[in-house]
Amino acid sequence: MENKIKNSKILVTGGAGFIGSHIVDELIKEEPQEIIVFDNFLRGKKENLKNALTSGRVKIFEGDIKNPSQLKEAMQGVDYVFHEAALWLLECEEKPRDAIETNIIGTFNVCEAAVNAKVKKIIAASSSSVYGDGIYFPTDENHPFNNNLFYGATKVADEQILRAFWKKYGLDFVAFRYLNVYGPRMDFRSVYIMVIMNFLNKIDKGEAPVIFGDGSATLDLVYVTDVAKANILALKSDVTNEVFNVSGGRETSLKELLNIILKLTGSNLQPVYQPRDKKLVTRRFGYSEKAQKMLGFEPEISLEEGLKKVINWRKEELNKN
């Protein structure tokens, strides 16, 4: 099969963020001519690109997907685009207008600039949030859009925008409905942090980890390098106009997750229980058979293995400061 990545020019929106920077790392292994990281550094960090920058193949373009002229400039001569830039779920709930402007209009701008630059394919981040509260499990791609949050609404719109660009201009695309992505470079310092980091932050302080709800709510945790690999597979394949779940293949309750983390950290702290935010879904378990069949995607990193990596990475980060 022709290696589409070798010697091509690739732009990654949100490339300094958590998932985007891991996509950049995977891409470098395949010797592209150049990777342009397009990021406004709202949450992204240069530190995430530390290794990638030593390759000499990565260029940073500090820009905003809300700004079409910056996208036009950055997109010149680009062959392929990975689109990861977006505002997070809770941020979208707090600032719905920003959510629409960044996630929806921003995605439109990225697609428009891609068409004008004759980009051959775009691989975009959607989310399992489009399903809202699951009606059946494991949830496959035919599940209805049962979402009722602004974040999910923007991701539904993004998928539709991608399809419309494909239909009108022939812009090939794949969109990924990631489940709960975790791994090194996951934020653990700001207000918008994931449950794994909330547990670890508490354990570090010797305080009781907080479980919101009764602990039976579940996550489908998928390790970030597996997610990055799914993105590369989508670029290499000839598949277009498709959406795929990217799941870790295992449903884990909050209680179970905390128990694994307590074991790995050698802690015997007991959790405290607090009321759960009612707008958050109580169950996530996705089905990735479609990605497995059409793209050859298989998650490789087990939950225990992945959590160990996160714990070690976080420790190293804390030792730096």
Ligand SMILES: NC(=O)c1ccc[n+]([C@@H]2O[C@H](COP(=O)([O-])OP(=O)(O)OC[C@H]3O[C@@H](n4cnc5c(N)ncnc54)[C@H](O)[C@@H]3O)[C@@H](O)[C@H]2O)c1
């Ligand atoms: N992390 C998850 O579990 C998860 C799950 C489902 C979907 N997603 C989606 O995956 C994508 C990547 O998520 P992530 O977890 O890496 O988040 P992240 O916040 O670490 O990365 C997003 C990046 O986009 C940048 N960005 C934000 N607004 C921008 C703008 N207007 N212009 C340019 N850059 C901008 C941020 O600085 C950041 O570097 C997002 O689209 C997100 O919605 C993530």
